Amino acid sequence: MMLNLAQNLIDALSLGSIYALTALGIGMIFSVMRLVNFAQGNYIAFCAFALLVPAGEGISRPFIGLLPGWALVPVVIALGMLLAMASEILLFRHLRGAQPATMMIASFGLGSALQNLLLMLFGSRPIAINLWPALTQPVMIGSLMVPRLQLVILAVTALALVALTLFLRRTRFGTAMRASSENFLMARMLGVPADRVILVAFGISGALAATASLLTLPQTGIADIRMGDGILLVAFVATVVGGLGSLTGAVLSAYLIGLVSVFLQIALPLAARPYRDAFVYAAVIAVLMLKPDGLFSADRRSQRI
Amino acid sequence: MKGKIFLRRLATACAGAGIASAAVAPAFAEEMKVGFAIAQSGWMEAYDKGATQAALLAIEEINAKGGLLGQTLKPVIEDTRTDLARAAQAGQTLLADGVGVMIVSCDYDMGSPVALAAESAGIISIFLCAADIKAGVQGIGPHSYSASSVANAEGATMAEWSYTKRKARTGYVLVDTTIQYDRSLCAGFDWMFPQFDGAKVVGEDTFKNGDTSIASQITRIKALPAQPDVIMLCSYIPGAASVARQLRAAGITSPILNGTAMDGDYWLDSAPGLKDFVGLAKGSFRGDDPRPDVNAFAERYKAKYGALPVNQSVFDGYVAIQLWAKAVEKAGSFDSEAVVKVLDSFKDEPSLLGPRTFTPDVHIQTQIPFLVTDIVDGKSKVIDQFTISKNIPLDVLLAK
Numbered sequence: 001m002m003l004n005l006a007q008n009l010i011d012a013l014s015l016g017s018i019y020a021l022t023a024l025g026i027g028m029i030f031s032v033m034r035l036v037n038f039a040q041g042n043y044i045a046f047c048a049f050a051l052l053v054p055a056g057e058g059i060s061r062p063f064i065g066l067l068p069g070w071a072l073v074p075v076v077i078a079l080g081m082l083l084a085m086a087s088e089i090l091l092f093r094h095l096r097g098a099q100p101a102t103m104m105i106a107s108f109g110l111g112s113a114l115q116n117l118l119l120m121l122f123g124s125r126p127i128a129i130n131l132w133p134a135l136t137q138p139v140m141i142g143s144l145m146v147p148r149l150q151l152v153i154l155a156v157t158a159l160a161l162v163a164l165t166l167f168l169r170r171t172r173f174g175t176a177m178r179a180s181s182e183n184f185l186m187a188r189m190l191g192v193p194a195d196r197v198i199l200v201a202f203g204i205s206g207a208l209a210a211t212a213s214l215l216t217l218p219q220t221g222i223a224d225i226r227m228g229d230g231i232l233l234v235a236f237v238a239t240v241v242g243g244l245g246s247l248t249g250a251v252l253s254a255y256l257i258g259l260v261s262v263f264l265q266i267a268l269p270l271a272a273r274p275y276r277d278a279f280v281y282a283a284v285i286a287v288l289m290l291k292p293d294g295l296f297s298a299d300r301r302s303q304r305i
Numbered sequence: 306m307k308g309k310i311f312l313r314r315l316a317t318a319c320a321g322a323g324i325a326s327a328a329v330a331p332a333f334a335e336e337m338k339v340g341f342a343i344a345q346s347g348w349m350e351a352y353d354k355g356a357t358q359a360a361l362l363a364i365e366e367i368n369a370k371g372g373l374l375g376q377t378l379k380p381v382i383e384d385t386r387t388d389l390a391r392a393a394q395a396g397q398t399l400l401a402d403g404v405g406v407m408i409v410s411c412d413y414d415m416g417s418p419v420a421l422a423a424e425s426a427g428i429i430s431i432f433l434c435a436a437d438i439k440a441g442v443q444g445i446g447p448h449s450y451s452a453s454s455v456a457n458a459e460g461a462t463m464a465e466w467s468y469t470k471r472k473a474r475t476g477y478v479l480v481d482t483t484i485q486y487d488r489s490l491c492a493g494f495d496w497m498f499p500q501f502d503g504a505k506v507v508g509e510d511t512f513k514n515g516d517t518s519i520a521s522q523i524t525r526i527k528a529l530p531a532q533p534d535v536i537m538l539c540s541y542i543p544g545a546a547s548v549a550r551q552l553r554a555a556g557i558t559s560p561i562l563n564g565t566a567m568d569g570d571y572w573l574d575s576a577p578g579l580k581d582f583v584g585l586a587k588g589s590f591r592g593d594d595p596r597p598d599v600n601a602f603a604e605r606y607k608a609k610y611g612a613l614p615v616n617q618s619v620f621d622g623y624v625a626i627q628l629w630a631k632a633v634e635k636a637g638s639f640d641s642e643a644v645v646k647v648l649d650s651f652k653d654e655p656s657l658l659g660p661r662t663f664t665p666d667v668h669i670q671t672q673i674p675f676l677v678t679d680i681v682d683g684k685s686k687v688i689d690q691f692t693i694s695k696n697i698p699l700d701v702l703l704a705k
Contacts, residue, residue: 004528011520018517124351125615126543128574136554145527147554150520216517220547221575226348227543230515265521273511274482 006144008262014150016258017157020251021212022228022235023242024164025205027250030239031181032201035103039087039111041232043209044216046114047080048223051129054121065129077210084206088199118225126224131217153215160211161251164204168247173200181245234261237284243294252296257284337376337639339364339626340383340404342395342419343433347387352411355614356433356622357382360408362609363626373630374637385410385419393418400426405639406629411453411618413437413444413485420445429641429648431625434618436486438702441668448641450648450663452625453618454670456486457697459564459585460493460537462675466691467535467562467583468501470677475507477526477533477559479548481540483514489702490564491539496701497693498537507533514544523555532559541566546575549582565617568678570685579680586676586687587658588620593687594676602657624656672696 022040029037051065051072064075087110095103135149168174179187180197188194212231217223235250238257242249260283264276272279287295341360343353364378372378381402383395392410396419399407407423409416411434420430424446432440432451436459440451467473476498480491491509498504508529510522526533536559538548545567552561553576560581568586573579588594590603590613602623607613614620629644631654636643648668653660659674677689 004524007524007527008521011518011524014520015518124348126546126572128546128572130574130577133577136550138554138556145556147520219518219551220543221550222543222546222572224543226515230513231517262521266525270509270511276511277513 007146008266010144010146010150010154012259012262013255014153015262016255017153018212018215018231019234019238019258020254021157021160021208021215022231023238023250023254024161024247025208025212026232026235027239027242027245027247028201028205028208029198031245031247032177032184032198033092033103034100034184035092035107036100036236036239036244037205038104038107038232038236039114040205040209040235041228042111042114043080043083043206044213044228044231045118045223045225046083047076047210047213048129048217048227049118049122049127049225050076050079051131051217052122052127052223062129065131069132073214076214077207080206080208080210080213081203082206084202084209085199088202092198092202093195115225122225124225126222128222129217130221131214133218135218149215149218156211156215160208164247173197177201237281241284241287241294243296246294246296249294249296253294256295335372335376336379337373338402338404339378339380340396340399340402340407341380342383342385342392342399342407342409342416344387344410344415345382345384347385349385349387349410349412349415352616352618353433355616355619356411356625357408358610359606359614359619359622360433360626362606363623363630365609366605367626367630373633374639376639385415387415389415389418392416393422395419396422400428404428406431408433408625411435411621413440416440417445420449424448427641429629429644431629433625434621435669437489438667438669438699442666443703447665448645449668450628451669452621452628454587454673455493455697455702456489456564457493457496457702458671458673458693459675460490460495460539461497461693461697462493462585462691463537463562463564463583464494464497464504465501465693466677466689467560468498468504470689470691471535471560473534473560474503475505475531475533475535477529477536478506478509479522479536479538479540480509480511481514481544481548482511483544484541486564486566487539487541491537492701492704493697494537494539494562496697512540512544512548514540516544519548519551523551523557526552526557527555532557535560535562537562539564542572543575546572549579550576553579565675568617568685569615570680570683571615573680573683573685577683579683582680584678584685586678587617587673589676589678589687590614590619591685591687595687595690596659598657620658624658624661627656628654628661666699671702 025040029035053061053063095106138145138147168178176192177197179192234257238254239250242253261280264279343357344350361380364380367373368377383398385392385395407428407430409419409430409432413435416432423430430449434453435451436453436456438455441449478491481487510525512519512522538561560583563584565585567584588599592600594600632644632647635647648663649665651663672693674692676687677691678685679688
């Protein structure tokens, strides 16, 4: 029983990690420009398909996917960054000053366009891809059997969080970014290069999407144009529950949702288990009713949004 | 129907009198339009495309033999774009065009707006490959049929086959609750398996197709006192491939049973070295079907479309036209009421895939022969043929 509990905890943390990476990507952009970027989930799918050559009808033909890990990881991350930065330069930059709702709709449009692009290139069938099969093998920790991948997910996410924290706290650009997220107009008046700050935020969110993609693929072994949709929904909810604009809040809430989701999968009776997600979102609604600004937001947020 | 004939006569008369414009000049009398309201774009396209192509092939073959009751069949296709509102519109367009029969999308939800419109116009509708009892009398009306079989039949087949051929006594049920097909598939297994002496379902769990991880479901299976003899996995690509990968990676070696949704080997890269993954097929398009007719069909399909079929719905599409055409011929008329009467009397009527039966209550197959497939050396192979020993009663199919 204890053993199961430990295993369940690792299950929850690794699930929460994927959500956290995506929530962070959404949170980054929201904090600097008040845009909820719904295309983040499509970035994830895009990065997965970037490993393949379009061959049609569900045929798997890896291209970048054949590269060794040390080359593959930076290439995919670079692609994710390029895609996200391109969407800022080609789309969102032209909507500066538009209503948040307008930008949100634009991000839906972008997501739909990306999805249809993949549909055109690769067809609607999911494509099998056997990325890093060795990662799925379990290792023994005491008498606990843990898939290596779960440990990698935990480690990579922790690393990404630490790196991002250091970047935000210790570098000039990070300071500029934090200043922008505090008060964008003021930061701009004080000489913070707004466009560059936003571009960097997009770059980071693209890199996070690529990371989420590379951590999901070895687990599922299959690329699907809708693979990012579910993750995106949870991540978006996590950013809201955490308090929009609070990065720490987004990450913690993402882990919390992972935990609640796994706990419900274990604890719910069979007949209620298909409605697991309904229970998760009911909990979210309850939280938001009690704390409308989110779990981890400072009071000042309420005046601004 | 009478109104339509009148309109046609009027149109012919107008054309004859030179009133109609030059654009209206098709030969009316010798043609029967077959409507297809199917997805040519969107996610449903993957399922509709092959089945539609096979139906078109069947039509072409009928026309090559002189048509049906002396009339040439003319397919008219409208794209539903995998969109419910657009589907309803596509149906109306086809009905206004005067189609004699309406072929609709594979999926019950996607096809039902069109089927309902056809029903109220008194036109026969045939779901290309819906596996839900509702795709017929219960959900649409007496003029609606499915060319396929209920998902429950597949689950029941896996239950009886694994009990008799693999001596399975303990079964674990893992059901993807995203779509109804998988719930019905596992319901079929749940209904059949415990009916056998000494057989027991030792556990059940659910997941969603889009779940990034099924780690907690795996933890639950591993907590069982003994590995189950078989795991009935009711899911589809991509979720099912991902689950197979995760189960095997976790060291669970129980044979995995599945329905027809995973037929083929295009997804096997997801779980390399996969063994004991037993599925079902209505027919094989890899040349190893025990029935020569099916292999010949696969070749004809390939000759026409340049590639072998990629999924099981292709067979259903062919059978849809085959059964309807047989009924029209027997009825000696295209009149919907007459054709329905003949269709409802079909008992073990031969088709490409074996005997087919309809009754006035059940417009979908509930007990048909399946091929059993397994993964051998990274390829999907036919290893057996099996038909369940008892018919699934209607009340079991309607139970939720």
